[in-house]
Amino acid sequence: MNYRAFHKLSYGLYVIASEHEGEKVGYIGNTAFQITSNPSKIAISSHKNNYSTQKILDSKRFSLSVLKKEVETSLIGKFGFMSGSEIDKFQGVETKTAKTGAPIVLDSCVAWFDCQVLESVDVGSHMLIIAEVVDGELISNEEPLTYDYYHKKYKMLAPQNAPTYIERDKLGDEPEAEPVTEKAEEPATEDESGDGIFTCTICGYQYDPEEGDPTVGIPPGTPWEDVPEEYKCPICNASKDYFKKTS
Structure with missing residues (x-):
């Protein structure tokens, strides 16, 4: 199937x-x-x-x-x-x-x-x-x-409690965002410097330095290392510690 x-x-x-x-x-x-x-x-x-x-x-x-x-x-x-x-x-x-x-x-x-x-x-x-x-x-x-539209804009799959949830390994090899989960086991520990995209390990929201996050005053072109430490995920309110570099 x-x-x-x-x-x-x-x-x-x-x-x-x-x-x-x-x-x-x-x-x-x-x-x-x-x-x-x-x-x-x-x-x-x-x-x-x-x-x-x-x-x-x-x-x-x-x-x-x-x-x-x-x-x-x-x-x-x-x-x-x-x-x-x-x-x-x-x-x-x-x-x-x-x-x-x-x-x-x-x-x-x-x-x-x-x-x-x-x-x-x-x-x-x-x-x-x-x-x-x-x-x-x-x-x-x-x-x-x-x-x-929600999937395309925020690049997320359905959470496990959603009626539409499908296990990631059943979706094949086409690249997609990580599945949404309510809690991460522990904060991400990967390198937080650089200009790549950083993904929230709780909900899958992706911070793209080219776009920034104008909703909280972070202008386009702001690298992750310059994002304030008090920054919160705009989707699930997770702290900056829960983001990891994914590309």
Whole structure:
């Protein structure tokens, strides 16, 4: 089987959030789709190991915020690569509530849906959660973020908890970025000098000196050795110690 065929299936990127017994939870998901029109129903696929999954099942509610194409990368870093058991992902993030009371993330989003859980199905590594849409709103007409664009811009594969995860050795010899993982075993120890590309060992983000990182004031043409020591990965917030030279 050519596993790269799976990369031709289309996906978006969303913030899926809920609240149970006063605790807000949320994560970045790429598998959410409308399954009926009358009544309007949406299904999401959530990994059993995600901290948010059980909270959604217990509260029987969740919100789904559609991310815009030019998303604020810190939002993906916070909701996609950090655990709600360790940090408050919602600190500094604009939210609102609608009919179910689930927190709805508004930052970097073009639309949102407020959903009441109807049923769930154990499908192996994931729970398929089916919900009725009880409210929703269009925030802007900006383009939504697609998983394809996300892959191409940040040169990353799917994380292990994603429904779309494929083991790297099944993808053949075509060069791609390292798979996204939530934690690296230890900081990179390779030489941090030179003008090559440096890759975050946690999420796979690549720092290219020719491009710099204008989002935090690092201009194009800045070699890695001149990047401030307090620099953080714009995707997962990892420190500079977790970058290694890859080319």
